[in-house]
Amino acid sequence: MNQETKLIKTKLGLLNLAEHLNNVTQACKLMGYSRDSFYRIKELYDTGGEEALREVNRRKPHHRNRVDPHIEDAIIQMAIDYPAYGQMRVSNELRKRGIFISPAGIRVIWKRNDLEIFDKRLKALEVKIAQEGLILTEAQLMALERKKERNEAHGEIETEHPGYLGAQDTYYVGTIKGVGRIYQQTFIDTYSRVAFAKLYDSKTAMTAADVLNDTVLPFFEQQQIPLLRILTDRGSEFKGALPDHPYELYLQIEGIDHSKTQVRRPQSNGICERLHRTMQEEFYAVVFRKKLYDNLQPLQKDLDEWINYYNNDRPHSGRYCYGKTPMQTFIESLPLAKQKLLDEAQPAA
Numbered sequence: 001m002n003q004e005t006k007l008i009k010t011k012l013g014l015l016n017l018a019e020h021l022n023n024v025t026q027a028c029k030l031m032g033y034s035r036d037s038f039y040r041i042k043e044l045y046d047t048g049g050e051e052a053l054r055e056v057n058r059r060k061p062h063h064r065n066r067v068d069p070h071i072e073d074a075i076i077q078m079a080i081d082y083p084a085y086g087q088m089r090v091s092n093e094l095r096k097r098g099i100f101i102s103p104a105g106i107r108v109i110w111k112r113n114d115l116e117i118f119d120k121r122l123k124a125l126e127v128k129i130a131q132e133g134l135i136l137t138e139a140q141l142m143a144l145e146r147k148k149e150r151n152e153a154h155g156e157i158e159t160e161h162p163g164y165l166g167a168q169d170t171y172y173v174g175t176i177k178g179v180g181r182i183y184q185q186t187f188i189d190t191y192s193r194v195a196f197a198k199l200y201d202s203k204t205a206m207t208a209a210d211v212l213n214d215t216v217l218p219f220f221e222q223q224q225i226p227l228l229r230i231l232t233d234r235g236s237e238f239k240g241a242l243p244d245h246p247y248e249l250y251l252q253i254e255g256i257d258h259s260k261t262q263v264r265r266p267q268s269n270g271i272c273e274r275l276h277r278t279m280q281e282e283f284y285a286v287v288f289r290k291k292l293y294d295n296l297q298p299l300q301k302d303l304d305e306w307i308n309y310y311n312n313d314r315p316h317s318g319r320y321c322y323g324k325t326p327m328q329t330f331i332e333s334l335p336l337a338k339q340k341l342l343d344e345a346q347p348a349a
Helices: 003-021 024-031 035-053 069-081 087-096 103-112 118-131 138-144 205-222 246-254 270-290 296-312 326-345
Strands: 166-176 180-189 195-200 229-232 257-260
Touching: 003 024, 003 035, 024 035, 069 087, 069 103, 069 118, 087 103, 118 270, 166 205, 166 270, 180 205, 180 270, 180 296, 195 205, 195 296, 205 246, 246 257, 270 296, 296 326
Parallel strands: 166 229, 229 257
Antiparallel strands: 166 180, 180 195
């Protein structure tokens, strides 16, 4: 029964009740109508029957403020291509294409198309892939139900310039059939938010040191500034006794100070936690629905491409980024780090 049919039956019920009670006022009070409405309904019914009770005078929807169809199509396509993007992010990305629409307008379109939350957009992506003939793995289906990581940092991390403090953490990506458990070593410069990530099939002190030696320190050397300190949690891959612990030994050799999170408070390394949430939503939850991986190399290649996009093209809302990309923030802040080195090199007066 549609809404219009329900309205007609309600109006007929009002007329019948008034006749049964022989009291218009009481019938209107019970049915929630005014006496004026009653006599208007009665006049329509007496002249035209049930057909006259249709809401012919109801105002039709006025679409003057509705966006053009091609803009709505672009917004829906963004929801499918980038399900992790929020309404603010989609508004910014569309602006780059010359499409100007507010975040609130995007949310209206999302609600109209049942795409207003992350899980619904992921579901829409899954349906589209299924329609194109792709079969999702069990791990991909489980990833759809994986809850977002909500751990955030409590308070601000003290950081003064690029290289002043890096944060490192291990992220469990999942299990891939034929490969086994997949772990990611993540590093992020807490000032600029420039990030690095490398995948491994184990979680050890050697892998924690390897990502620094392979990607992180060469980058800082190329920029001609040192990495002064690293913040990690108290996992066994990061914490151990010298000289038998490879990670601690590596930091000592490179002259990098090591800070650790509070006991039973790993969420105090919240910058890494927030990056992991972003990576899960914008990268892993998407690629695991598009591709099947049977080894680490192709997944690492796709991860490298996303990290390059994250560092160089994705605007960041970090404390010192002000909407710029992490790499842009890093380059523009290099004079701060180099001036600090000069100040420390000068002898005290």
